[in-house]
Amino acid sequence: MLKRISTENLRQGMYVHDFCGSWMDHPFWRAKFVLKDPKDLARIQAAAIEEVWIDTSKGLDVAAGVRSVSRAEADFQVDTDFGMLDSLPSLVLDPPRKPPPARRERDRAPASMHSELQAAASICVESKQAVASMFREARMGKAVNSENARSLVEEISDSVTRNPGALISLARLKTADDYTYMHSVAVCALMVALAKQIHLNEEHTRSAGMAGLLHDLGKAAIPLAVLNKPGKLTDTEFVVVQSHPVEGYKMLKEGGNVEDAVLDACLHHHEKMDGTGYPDKLKGDEISLIARMTAICDVYDAITSDRPYKRGWDPSESLRRMAEWTKGHFDPQLFQAFVKSIGIYPVGSLVRLTSGRIGVVTEQGRQSLTTPKVNVFFSSKSALRIPPAIVDLADPGCTEKIVAREDPDKWKFPDLHEMWSGTPAV
Secondary structure, three states: OEEEEEHHHOOOOOEEEEEOOOHHHOOEOOOOEEOOOHHHHHHHHHOOOOEEEEEOOOOOOOOOOOOOEEOOOOOOOOOOOOOOOOOOOOOEOOOOOOOOOOOOHHHOOOOOHHHHHHHHHHHHHHHHHHHHHHHHHHHOOOOOOHHHHHHHHHHHHHHHHHOHHHHHHHHHOOOOOOHHHHHHHHHHHHHHHHHHHOOOOHHHHHHHHHHHHHOOHHHHHOOHHHHOOOOOOOHHHHHHHOOHHHHHHHHHHHHOOOOHHHHHHHHHOOOOOOOOOOOOOOOHHHOOHHHHHHHHHHHHHHHHOOEOOEOOOOHHHHHHHHHHHOOOOOOHHHHHHHHHHHOOOOOOOEEEEOOOEEEEEEEOOOOOOOOOEEEEEEEOOOOEEEEEEEEEOOOOOOOOOEEEEOOHHHHOOOOHHHHHHOOOOO
């Protein structure tokens, strides 16, 4: 039986089912655990939350005379505002580490897309080399240097803070050979953007970024011939690939100094809401918040990137398809927050405007998800190239609107990537 009680009446041996109030007000990624450690009890009672739900069928009940509210007496209120996310599960965090050295404010000041693309390009090069080195060390059985990874997450996080579209979009432009390494960088950036969208604090945002960077480390244990196979995998090869979450978890666990939240994301980022994922077939709220976040960011970058066996889908088309999978695969609330973080028409999306002009999205709108900046360069009416021009759909005097997504494979513009990034595709 579920009962809502004051945190003052919480005792060891009780089964915590959920926290009441904003999940940002307590130091846990996951509810639903037996309260055994006195330190955890002290952390809950010292937090800003005042009430919790306990399950008396799985742990101790409240003492006689102690005020409580049963589930039958009060429906559990779920605040669907993404700033609250009361219903999202979590995983107990390690005690906060010593905060990183203070960064100069200008390192995180808002930047234009143009200027941040230059900085993001340098970060992508540096990050790819660092992640490649991390994978090489893992293949040789060496422990992962989490401090180096933490520093990398800080750089990526700073870039996303200055302008989220730049690094996220550039990291998508990866060669098939670089996919494994740049995928980790891209998912890290996407995780940071999503964490900021749902208003996680800095400590939890860093944890989310670290989870994105390390989630696929277990692929270092997969033979390259299988990992980079251009054709369809055999059943046996598919089982080998599916072992990477467990292998990555083992590597990070053995290396030590990696938060439980990051370990959980590594192990469970292929779980699905309907219980058909792997390795543990977790279902619904059995999956931690950080694993649910990683699942979304992992899939988005995977389907928008060129792979040895297929070309990546257009960003906006990818979101449309992912929305169709939301019911069984992804957490619907988190997916909506993810769309808000990158836009309905992410940077790089090919779109057609009411005038018939075709262009590529270069930057998100200031106020609305439907009014990004578009670099138009082709007339669908005359079927001719036109001089490139930036159209800001958010300008008060702009009469243009996006009327359709366009398939890049249909038009085959050779310089499409250059139209939004200023650099040729890799």
